[in-house]
Amino acid sequence: MNKQHPGNTFSHRLHHAYSRTREIRVQRLHSIHGHQPFRPLPAPTGMPPYRLALTDILPPDEIKAITDAGRLVFHLVGDTGGVKTPVPQQNVARQMEHDLESAEPTSRPAFFYHLGDVVYFFGEAQEYFPQFYEPYSMYAAPIFAIPGNHDGDLSRGMETQGVPSLAAFVDTFCAPIAHHTRDALDDPRHAMTQPNVYWTLETPLITIIGLYTNVPDGGRLDDDQIMWLEGELTAAPPARALIVAMPHPIYSLDDYHSGSVYMQRVLDDAIQQSGRIPDAVFAAHVHNYQRFTRPVNSRSVPYIVAGAGGYHNLHRLSQSLKNPPQPLPYVVPASGGVALETFCDDQFGFLRLEVTADTLKGDYFSVLGFQDPATGQATHFDSFTLDRKAGTVTTSLAEEQRKANTGHKGSS
Numbered sequence: 001m002n003k004q005h006p007g008n009t010f011s012h013r014l015h016h017a018y019s020r021t022r023e024i025r026v027q028r029l030h031s032i033h034g035h036q037p038f039r040p041l042p043a044p045t046g047m048p049p050y051r052l053a054l055t056d057i058l059p060p061d062e063i064k065a066i067t068d069a070g071r072l073v074f075h076l077v078g079d080t081g082g083v084k085t086p087v088p089q090q091n092v093a094r095q096m097e098h099d100l101e102s103a104e105p106t107s108r109p110a111f112f113y114h115l116g117d118v119v120y121f122f123g124e125a126q127e128y129f130p131q132f133y134e135p136y137s138m139y140a141a142p143i144f145a146i147p148g149n150h151d152g153d154l155s156r157g158m159e160t161q162g163v164p165s166l167a168a169f170v171d172t173f174c175a176p177i178a179h180h181t182r183d184a185l186d187d188p189r190h191a192m193t194q195p196n197v198y199w200t201l202e203t204p205l206i207t208i209i210g211l212y213t214n215v216p217d218g219g220r221l222d223d224d225q226i227m228w229l230e231g232e233l234t235a236a237p238p239a240r241a242l243i244v245a246m247p248h249p250i251y252s253l254d255d256y257h258s259g260s261v262y263m264q265r266v267l268d269d270a271i272q273q274s275g276r277i278p279d280a281v282f283a284a285h286v287h288n289y290q291r292f293t294r295p296v297n298s299r300s301v302p303y304i305v306a307g308a309g310g311y312h313n314l315h316r317l318s319q320s321l322k323n324p325p326q327p328l329p330y331v332v333p334a335s336g337g338v339a340l341e342t343f344c345d346d347q348f349g350f351l352r353l354e355v356t357a358d359t360l361k362g363d364y365f366s367v368l369g370f371q372d373p374a375t376g377q378a379t380h381f382d383s384f385t386l387d388r389k390a391g392t393v394t395t396s397l398a399e400e401q402r403k404a405n406t407g408h409k410g411s412s
Contacts, residue, residue: 024320024332026259026332027261027264028258030218030219036149036217038214039152039166040164041225042166042170044195045175045176046174046193046194050196053202053203057111062110065105066110071106071205072354073109074112075350076112076113076282076306076350077308077309078115078117078148078247078284078306078307078309079285080132080309080311081120081132082311082312084312086131086310087312087373088311089131089311091310091348091369091370093139111141111142113144113201114143114309115247115284115309116247117284117285118145118172119168122155123153123169125168133183146198146211147166147247148247149248166197171191174192174195176193178193198228206243207240207242207243208243209233209243209245209278211244211246213248217257219266221266229270234276238276241360243280243281244281244282248285249284249286249290249307250267250303251303251335251338252305253321253340254286254288254290255316255319257285277299280360282304283305283306284309285307287314287315288305288317289304290305290340290345291343291384293393294337294339298391300391304351306350306351308350316345316346321340341384342381344366344382347366349367349378351364352365359387360385361384361386361396362383364381364382366378367379382397383395
C-alpha cells in the first residue's frame with residue numbers, strides 16, 4: 001500500500017485528486033517505486049508445505065461440533081490497524097465480539113482470518129499491543145493472519161537498526177510453539193503457530209491458501225512462493241471448499257490502488273498449472289468492501305475486497321462509477337465479464353463466512369466507525385451464497401434493499 005508521511009497527507013491527497021483519470025479501471029499495472037521495494041522473506045518456522053490444521057488449534061469438542069453439524073463459521077477482514085485513532089477498529093472488533101455470543105455453538109465463528117495490515121505504518125513490534133493485542137483482547141477465538149504490505153515494510157529507523165522485515169509479525173503469528181510474547185504485555189493471547197508467512201489452513205470443510213504479496217503496490221511473489229501456490233492448489237482436497245486469500249486485490253474499482261494485473265497473472269497461471277479453480281478469492285489492501293463475480297470455465301467465482309476493518313482512512317470508489325451512478329451489477333468493460341455486484345465505501349465492516357459441504361455463504365456487516373463502541377450496532381449490508389456444485393452465486397438480501405444500499409455509496 002502506498003505509504004504516506006503523516007505530515008504530508010493533505011498534499012498527497014491533493015496531488016492524487018487532480019491526477020485521477022475519469023476512466024473506470026478495475027486493474028492497472030503497478031510500478032515498483034524505490035520506497036516500496038520487495039522485502040526479503042523471513043525463514044519459515046515450520047516444515048514445507050507450510051500447512052496448519054485447525055484440529056491442532058481448536059479443542060476436540062469444538063472440532064467435533066463443527067464436523068457433526070457439517071458447518072464452519074469464521075470472520076474475515078483486513079486493514080485493521082488503528083494507528084491514527086483506535087475508534088473504528090474498536091467498533092468493528094466489538095461487533096465481531098457480539099457475533100461470538102451466539103447461543104448456538106455451531107453458529108459462532110470459530111476463528112478470525114486476518115487479510116493483512118495488522119499494524120501501520122510499519123511492522124514495528126511496539127505497535128502490536130495498541131493495534132492488535134489490546135483491540136482484540138475480548139475476542140475469544142483464535143486469530144490467524146497473512147501479512148500485508150505495512151506489516152512487511154520497514155521504517156528508516158528499522159533499516160538502520162537492521163530489523164528484518166516481518167520480524168514482529170513472525171513473533172506474533174508464526175511462533176514454533178504457542179507462548180505469551182513480550183509484545184502482548186498484559187493481554188493473555190498467545191502467539192499463533194503458523195508455519196510460514198504464506199501458508200495453508202486445513203479445516204474439516206474448507207482449505208484456505210494464504211499468500212504474502214509483499215510490499216510493492218500490486219504485489220510481488222518470488223519463484224518459491226509461486227511454485228508453492230501451484231502445489232497447494234493441486235493438493236487441495238476436491239471435496240472441500242477452497243479459497244485463496246491475499247492482501248493485494250486482483251480487482252478493485254477504487255481510484256487509489258486499483259486491482260493488480262500481476263496478481264491475476266500469477267493466480268491464473270497457477271490455476272492453469274494445477275487444474276484447480278478456487279471457489280472464491282479474498283483480498284484487502286483497499287479500505288472498503290467490494291464484491292465482484294468473475295466467470296471462469298462456466299463457473300461464477302466471487303472476488304471480494306474486505307479491507308475496512310478499522311484503519312481510519314476509507315478508500316472511495318471511482319467517481320466515474322458514481323457520477324452518473326452506474327446500475328449494479330456493473331459489468332466492467334474489457335474485463336472478460338467481471339461484474340461488480342455491490343460495494344460499501346463509506347463505512348467500516350467485516351465478513352462472516354459460513355461453509356458447508358456444498359455452499360459458501362458470505363454476510364457482510366457494515367459498522368459506523370466513529371460511534372460509541374459500547375452502544376454501536378452492525379448493519380447486515382450484503383449476503384451471497386455460492387453453490388459449489390452448480391458454480392453459481394445468488395444474493396440473499398432483497399433486490400430492492402441491495403440496490404438501495406449499494407447504488408450510491410460514498411460521496412459524489
